[in-house]
Amino acid sequence: MGLTKTDLFTKEQNELALLAKAFAHPARVAILQHLLKANTCINSDLVNELGLAQATISQHLRELKNAGLLQGNIEGVSMSYCIHPENWNKVKDLFNGMFNKIQQGAPKDECC
Amino acid sequence: MGLTKTDLFTKEQNELALLAKAFAHPARVAILQHLLKANTCINSDLVNELGLAQATISQHLRELKNAGLLQGNIEGVSMSYCIHPENWNKVKDLFNGMFNKIQQGAPKDECC
């Protein structure tokens, strides 16, 4: 036990869950929000900004990159990160595909 | 260590992360998708639908309820769950507030 049963679910369900997991830590939300403002940043910017250790920031950046939300470019001695625009919009559409499935004028006493 | 440093982040960042965590498991995504279609369901529906144990489904339902995404009503001997419409729309707006902050016509070589 303790292991998510991935095979029980659809590809879309697993994909959505993995993406949500990328957003599921305040440090990663903070990194994304910082990037939305600043466009670009490096590891040490975030260490100063957030107050977490360098190794911790690096780990969060890797997870965001693995999820496809960020891309990184070598910029001299440092690593420049930014949001991956295409993927960002795909993720946005994927979430909204779910968010918008709700019936707005739902029958009043259908449920709760 | 191993404990998220909530105090380092803003209220919004922590709130977004908590909500994302609710979406961060394929079983919970599946439950939400089922509810978007069926409007209403009970625990045992989901046990049949998803193939997880009753206790596991109950646990996932509680997490979705705690996150404010679901509401539940006693319906005779069973518990009827549905999506919480107001909160659902609030969550949608919260996520889109982030998703839409990206500059669409971003400068080409600004970053990556």
Place this chain on the structure above:
DNA sequence: AACAAACATCGTAATAATACGATATAACGA
């Protein structure tokens, strides 16, 4: 070449999440 700056990765301790059997509770029907 030697040093510094910027990161990534490793190792690991602490904590959280996942899954489910077992058990408790509450409502309905015979």
Place this chain on the structure above:
DNA sequence: TCGTTATATCGTATTATTACGATGTTTGTT
């Protein structure tokens, strides 16, 4: 009342996440 049905909760084994010091690697500088 007694049994059945539907769930919630408890306990717990397993796995995943989080955080950071230590160390390695790469690039630029003197």
